[in-house]
Amino acid sequence: MGKEISISQLSAAVMEELEEYADLAAEDMKSAVKKAATTVRKDIETSAPRNTGDYAKSWAVKTTKESSNALQVTVHSRNRYQLAHLLEYGHAKRGGGRVAARPHIAAAEEAGIEQLEREIERSLTNG
Numbered sequence: 001m002g003k004e005i006s007i008s009q010l011s012a013a014v015m016e017e018l019e020e021y022a023d024l025a026a027e028d029m030k031s032a033v034k035k036a037a038t039t040v041r042k043d044i045e046t047s048a049p050r051n052t053g054d055y056a057k058s059w060a061v062k063t064t065k066e067s068s069n070a071l072q073v074t075v076h077s078r079n080r081y082q083l084a085h086l087l088e089y090g091h092a093k094r095g096g097g098r099v100a101a102r103p104h105i106a107a108a109e110e111a112g113i114e115q116l117e118r119e120i121e122r123s124l125t126n127g
Contacts, residue, residue: 032119
């Protein structure tokens with residue numbers, strides 16, 4: 001059931017268990033971040049405006065930073081990044097007037113944030 005330790009070894013035993021839990025929690029969080037980023041990419045691909053389809057296909061997930069206890073990913077358009085802001089927020093036309101906004105990134109971002117929060121909460125409560 002448990003280990004028997006002396007009082008002098010208590011702090012070392014507690015620290016060992018906490019480090020093991022931190023490692024498991026970090027792995028679960030990294031997995032949740034990767035799943036959320038993939039979901040965001042897929043949502044953007046499905047809701048992106050389509051003329052030729054190249055813009056929608058250009059979205060990718062890139063690992064920006066990774067350490068033993070942290071992971072940072074970026075969802076970006078590989079080769080059509082110039083269009084993202086123009087399509088999301090609209091823009092002025094050359095001869096006057098405006099092109100209407102076609103929001104598709106913000107909704108995917110919100111869904112990704114919610115999914116990430118659910119996944120982290122689930123992994124930390126269920127183990």
